[in-house]
Amino acid sequence: MKIGILGATGAVGRQMIDCLIERKMDVEELRLFASSSSKGKKIAFKESEIAVQEVKDNSFEGLDYVLGAVGNELSKRYWPLMQKAHAVFVDNSSAFRMDEDVPLIVPEINGEDALKHKGLIANPNCSTIITMMAVAPINRLSRIRYMYASTYQAVSGAGIKGFDELTQQIEKLRNNERFEPKVFRKQIAFNCIPEIGSYLDNGYTSEEMKMQNEGSKILHLPELKVSCTCVRVPVYRSHAISVSLVCEDKLDLKDVRKAIDGSENVEYKDDIPTQAEVSDKDIVYVGRLRKDLCNDNGISLWCCGDQIRKGAATNAVEIIEYLEKHK
């Protein structure tokens, strides 16, 4: 395979390179793209070093796949060039996720949707992927009608600058020095911030609505309702989500547990799963499974996953694996 990575120097882009190596993907050629400031930078790949290049009009010619790890604007700008070059774009931005023509894929859940792609496949939001991995096994037993989710999201969800801001603020507080929040709107050291994304008219944030809109598309549940609260917590890596969901039927916890145990890349932990333990792993941990006390058809659980791996890079690479396996 000939693969390109757009945004190869960021946290997700670098993880994509590592995933290609770890998963022993048969990569004949790898092209790494980033902004002009990274041009010429060398990044190790297997036995070679690859120089980072800027995107040019013919950059994608001859590639089979391009993995996108850039923002909406750049994804939109470069997609026509990939289309022209007949390179399949697996995009991690939210630019195309809700487009009718664009499959939104978590391979373990709706991989078959990817086979209908028209050159562009979207990788879902990180918290949404992790939550869907945990609840899809339940949805297979009985359709989910609605869901409450409160997230505990790591600072690296805002990139390397989010990671650095937490470190710097802790250092400042330690030395009794003043500081101004920059990446996050309020202090993140020893504090939780219930605001991720921009506000919509209904009072929810863009990040919160992804759980409903993308969740509904991934699970093929057009009627799914989700009330989500997204919260940034002073954790470096991996997101966790407290979930309560209500199904069409009353489920037995034993059956739910069996369904989770039988799911690929999901692991149930009797000993409470935490973000620190799931970090740098490609799977989603689920725990605290119990009956919801508000509704007889309800289930509550806790799940967590590495948002840079399964929440982004790993999922994107798995989409390519799925396409290759089913072509």
Place this chain on the structure above:
Amino acid sequence: MKIGILGATGAVGRQMIDCLIERKMDVEELRLFASSSSKGKKIAFKESEIAVQEVKDNSFEGLDYVLGAVGNELSKRYWPLMQKAHAVFVDNSSAFRMDEDVPLIVPEINGEDALKHKGLIANPNCSTIITMMAVAPINRLSRIRYMYASTYQAVSGAGIKGFDELTQQIEKLRNNERFEPKVFRKQIAFNCIPEIGSYLDNGYTSEEMKMQNEGSKILHLPELKVSCTCVRVPVYRSHAISVSLVCEDKLDLKDVRKAIDGSENVEYKDDIPTQAEVSDKDIVYVGRLRKDLCNDNGISLWCCGDQIRKGAATNAVEIIEYLEKHK
């Protein structure tokens, strides 16, 4: 008034002393009680210094009130001595909270219940007080039927040793040294732990069931159902709670906002309220008010409060103020 404080050297006990001073309570005599290890220790109170003493059989004679800041076992052991001495016990432990004869009081919500006391009044669980302060104004508009709550609880909820464990683990990680979790069952530095309290048969923890059982008693809602997930987060002080509740009627957000604005010791923040900002304050902050997307009669919000102040010490002192005002 003649007041005793049981557990005067702990985080809550010390805060009780500060509250008595800050609120200019007319304290004629203050007796401070703690374990033998603190015996003789001097604690400043207004212009004097008070020596900490151990509890003896006649320790509570002549006192009007005893503020309890000790665990269940000690509260149970000493209550008969207070009863004999006719000192009113305002207990912060959970030993008596659900007893039918014991009022469970948040003065702003159900202060009048305190007037029926039989010598013993219970102070509710910290997260429950903070959540009830935020939702009681909504319950006055339309009765709450059920509620989903996910908490973001500070390490100082586990006392000074919880506070120290977070500091020590951050220091160890900074120096690349190994450590074993002691106070919390897993690493708390840069990690969230979805487990507070001991497990009950239904899979919920004792801390989680307090939100339902105590909430139901405080709000006079015997049918109230609460599905709660309690999570320890790497924050030093103050608890936050993500709440979604469903009422009997469909409410207008403007009316809800007006009800919150009109409530004593609750402040609505258009700029997202956070734990760091509410710390060392005696009020509860509410924000992120919006319609629940799962149910037409639902409301979602975020609230936070200082669990040592309004979640414990301040609330206990306010109970005495209420009794004094209405005697």
